[in-house]
Amino acid sequence: MVFFAAYLETTGLFDTRVEESPLHYTSPNAPQKQDVLGALFLSILAGHRRYAHVTGLRSDGVSPNILGMDKIVSEDALRRALGKIPEAEGTEWMRKHLFKSVVAACQTPWILDIDTTVKPLFGHQEGAEVGYNPHKPGRPSHAYHAYWIGNLRLLLDVEVTAGNTTASNHAQPGLNRVLDALRAEQRPYLVRGDCGFGNDAVIREMESRQQPYLFKLRQSSRVKRLLQRVFTRRDWIDAGQGWEGREDTIQLAGWAQSRRVVILLRLLKENLIATREQRGQLAFAFVDRRQTKVYEYAVLVTDLSEGVLSVAQLYRDRADAENGFDELKNQWGWGVATPPGIWRVADFLRAPWG
Template identity: 85%
Template sequence: MEVTAGNTTASNHVQPGLNRVLDSLNTEQRPYLVRGDCGFGNDAVIREMESRQQPYLFKLRQSPRVKRLLQRVFTRRDWVDAGQGWEGREDRIQLAGWQQSRRVVILRRLLKQNLIATQEQQGQLEFAFVDRRQTKVYEYAVLVTDLTESILGIAQMYRDRVDAENGFDELKNQWGWGGYTTRDLARCRLSARAVGLVYNWWSWYTRLAFPESRREAITSRPLLLSAIGRSTKHAGQTQLYLTLMHAAQKKVERGIENIRRGLRAVRQTAERLLGRQPWDLLVRYIVA
């Protein structure tokens, strides 16, 4: 991870780093998909992905041409189910500055909550309740992609982006990435990398304990840290005894047993290995 100035968060600042990551990976290591919101749905980013033959899925801004596309297709009857209350259909569009047309997936969803329409007349703000029997109000999104998957598949892949962003929410709000600031960029970068490193270690540790699901720090820390530990050494071996203090004792015991089993498997394989090899073996064991 890198720390940069707070005014360099737009996609044009992020793109060089993204390009370096993609260029450092061989074909087998490349991600299946690069996803991004409307900040990345521009021609410069898309052309970089296309030049690398990297599949992408981005959201488009509500530009005039995108709005004209929506006006043209909203009255059509060939909308298909896109999951979770959304309807979708595909089309092609060439925006200003684009060198070619690209596939887009248009998604819309009927708003269900109570709605109020407002307008200002003679300096007075007036409002009226929207009659749902006569008026349908939609929210919509337009996605640009080079994937060949179905509309339902494209819509679900974009919704899954939220799950990927949960890790950043956890880093900011549960690990402290959003809790400090300094004018010293080097110090800020060092602190942020330390947080990221510990976050990685703890994420692997909890996944080793509970392989069936990923657990956030807000629940896993009190679960796995509420024990008193005692270390003893005998005949060249170190034993760690834990006295559990958490109410969910049986669940914690199962997690600790999973951790013990994983470390034992790595130790049998990598007892004489040095450097990063035992760590790599442990990660491969957790992933498997």
């Protein structure tokens, strides 16, 4: 923490953000902005999970001095400070400086990963709604729509919405905003997402912007019919890591045109067990590999011109982005107690200061 504080002081990043912050006090007895924002930053950097934990920083006599702070403010001062920041100004302030800290990585070809994660809530917070929550069904939550520089663990932006807005149409405005903020030479080589984004609305938006994309399709009935039609073909080629693949075209219901898809298939080679409910009883059987072959499959939609092997590897590389999402959610600010206002939650999540 001391070394990172010294880095911020040397580069001037901390002073610039404090000067441009929309936090303003009028009382002569109010704390200094340097002390308030510095305490918030040091608390986040120290991995604190509650406002009350900021008290533990009072014994640190080194880091506050490096950042030009006079003292570590109380937890109540931090809460009141976040409550005083206007929504529009605070959002613009954090987005500007977060983007400034990562834009240099957009000068070379890069991939924009989009993903939605669910944050269960246990207090009384704005936007706490019951929605899709596979780990804690019925628990109110927030939905975090994140836009990520793939393989670099650099976050471009995050949009916080109510827990019942996990669908891709709620993530698309934030995605459009990120793309609009980039110049033509800074645009990503590829926009990549899971099956939640493999729908006509998102794809049409990417095509209208001439932005290459790679999404996974849901296992709909037409996708299954396509797989059934091509399964017995003999022109499958190696797609890496035990997968076989081939390309085709498909036009799903609601699509105005057909699009290129890459179909991936892999034989499961481990010992398998099959279960099925029969009249309230659980039927259990071992799968005889000599008589039965079990496959897993995926269908990717893309406008890339690369071959099957390259497209398959590009989507497999998305697993590294999932690791980054997990780290932010469970090891950094996304898994901690956050301010009560939903827009302040978004600003709080942008607060790791680059």
